[in-house]
Amino acid sequence: MTPHEPEPHGGTHADTIAQAHQRSQSYGLRPYETPDFGPVAPVDLRSQIEKSQSLFTHALPVMEMLYDQIVNTHSMVILTDTAGLILHSLGDDDFLEKADKVALRPGAVWSEESKGTNAIGTALTEGLPTLVHGDEHFLRANHFLTCSCSPILDPYGKTVGALDVTGDHRGFHKHTMALVRMSAQMIENHLFENAFQDMVRVHFHARQEFIGTIAEGLASFTPGGRFLSANRSGQFQLGLSVGALRAHTFSSLFGLSMGQLFDALRSAPGGVMPLQLSSGVKVWARVEITRSTVVPSGGLMPEARETAVPRRSRLPNAAQPGGLDELDTGDPQMAAVIGKLRKVVGRDIPVMICGETGTGKELLARAIHAESQRQQGPFVAVNCASIPETLFESELFGYEEGAFTGARKKGGIGKMLLANGGTLFLDEIGDMPLHLQVRLLRALQERSVTPLGSNKVIEVDFVLICATNRNLREEVAAGRFREDLYYRLNGLVVRLPALRDRSDLDVVAAKVLARHGGASPPLRIAEPVMRMFASYHWPGNIRQLANLLNTARLMAEGEDEIDVSHLPDDFLDDW
Structure with a gap:
């Protein structure tokens, strides 16, 4: 939950658990019985993932970001559909083994009917974020768990799934639920923007610096001004539910006709403008319009997207446009890496980027792409560790209609074909x-792909960049990675230094803060904080730094610098 969103309605936590226990008993469950371990078949799981494809696609990067914040805490991140079927999970290896013993894994159903009181099933039943800790679970076998879950809503307010963090009950942390709720809201915002990408979208908030963050309100309208939908924050700021808002127009909510809005956009396209709500409250807004949007006069708005102000990233460590120069911030190790890359950029030589998790491997890959002759082509990133094995082949190579149960009628384009003419980035290739x-x-040898279920060979042309945090030589020796593929990928190998080993931490921190900040004047980082940063071991590297600073800047709202009091508790506990 953000500071700008109200608490959900409902009874006390004790009431929620008591009612869930009553329902569990009514389903015929008994506390001491052995839980149902039967997962769905792999083909059925793939079919269910296909049915939830939009949710799955938009949730994966958020799940990775969320897991980065709880890594090494004996926890896991879980995505389910509306029935409580686990579609995907990420977690610490030691905890995943324990979770597997109670069927907390992809393919298992965690509805209340199957598992009794638990955060996933109860959150989906109640339609509200739910925490279930230790012996609050109905089944005794699950008493070692603590679970925080939030339903995920589609742009029309319908539940489409749930996001959950589950861990060992002895490691319970009070901030976990807040992280889960914020992450669920991020997924909802991504779903919202995807659903209305061809409509007029208004990003608004009473504070200008919150435009582009998860706290912003989102509202969508037809080019004629008819209201379509709003996200949770948008409903809260407008003071109306989606149902009540459907009777409104852009004019009745923001005080401008669509013609006046388009005139304002022509004079300051893509910029942030002040608007006044019907309640009299002043908000700041940025309006997004596709190039093909027809304005009331009957013409097009071609400049809207081309000249739009770049949005601040919603995900930590997401790459902004720019080449290798932007990554050269004074560290000799990074300068050496960049020097090597300059000699091969544009020569279609495969690049292997090695380094610990969070060191900025994708950021570097995007910079290589931006520097190359293929910069106008697509950059397609594939995280090999986050795609379920049952879907990997269809994701990478594509598939024809009817290739497997649940396949889309028109088939699916694989990532390798999407990268044609540009760059394909295979992250965590060792997985x-x-x-x-x-x-x-x-x-790679034939420079062509054959989609699943097809005999058609399609030629492809892309530059390949791979990344890994594993020692691939050791993986080859252990028989987990093919030696011939290893040498095929090994064009130029570069190793990114860990953040703790870099001499430019102050510059990196300032750049990260500027990228996520947006405050004017920019926030400073107090000297005591920088001294703490310099002596910290940074297990999550730049990604951890970005998450930390993103939280700290929100805690420092209204102040001119980030001090120790603004730092998250888990960082202070670990320092």
């Missing part, structure tokens, strides 16, 4: 299933 490494090697 690619062994049997698929053969297909990748063949595709």
Whole structure:
């Protein structure tokens, strides 16, 4: 929950648990019975993921970001559909083994009917964020768990799934629920923007610096001004539910006709403008319009997207446009890496980026792409560790209609074909299933792909960049990575230094804060904080730094610098 969103309505926590226990008993469950361990078949799981494809696609990067914030806390991040079926999970290896013993894994159903009182099932039943800790679980077998779950709503307010963090009950942290709720809201915002990408979208907030963050209100309208939908923050700021808002127009909510709005956009396209709500409250707003949007006069608004002000990233460590120069911030190790890359950029030589998690491997890959002759082509990133093995082949190579149960009628375009003419970035390449490494090697050798269920060979042309935090030589020796593929990928190998080993921490911190900040004048980082940063071991590297500073700047709202009191508790506990 953000500071700008109200608490959900409902009874006390004790009431919620008591009612869930009553429902569990009515389903015929008994506390001491053995839980149902039967997962759905892999083909059925793939079919369910296909049915929730939009949710799955937009949730994955948020799940990775959320996991980065709880890594090494004996926890896992879980995504489910509306029935409580676990679609995907990320977690610490030691805890995943424990979770597997109670069927807390992809393919298992965690509805109340199946598992009794638990955060996933109860949150989906109640339609509200739910915490279930220790012996609050109905089944005794689950008493070692603590779970925080939030439903995920589509742009029309319908529940489409749930996001959950589950961990060992001895490691319970009071901030986990807030992280889950914020992450669920991020997913909802991504779903919202995707659903209305061809409509007029208004991003608004009473404070200008919150435009582009998860706290912003989102509202969508037809080009004629008819209201379509609003996210949770938008409903809260407008003081109306989606149902009540459907009777409104842009003019009745923001005091301007669509013609006046388009005139204002022509004079300051993409900029942030002041608007006044019907309640009299002044808000700041940025309006997004697609190039094909028809304005009331009957013409087009071609300049709207081309000249729009770049949005601040919603996800920590997301790359902004720019080449290698932007990454050269004074550290000799980074300067050496960039120097090597300059000699091969544009020569279609595969690049392997090595380094610990969070060191900025994707950021570097995007910079290489931006520096190359293919910069106008697509940059397609694939995280090999986050795609379920049952979906990996179809995600990478694509598939024809009817290739498997649940396949879309028109088939699906694979990532390799999407990257045609540009750059394909395979992150965590060491996690690619062994049997698929053969297909990748063949595709790279023949520079072509054959979608699942098809006999058609499609030529592809892209530059390949891979990244890993594993020692691939050791993986080859252990038989987990093909030696022939290893040498195919090993064009130029560069290693990114860990943040704790870099000499430019102050510059990196300032750049990260500027990218996520937006305050004017920019926030400073107090000297005592920088001294703490300099002596910290940074297990999550730049990604951890970005998450920390993003939280700290919100805590420092209204002040001119970030001091120790603004730092998250988990960082202070670990320092």
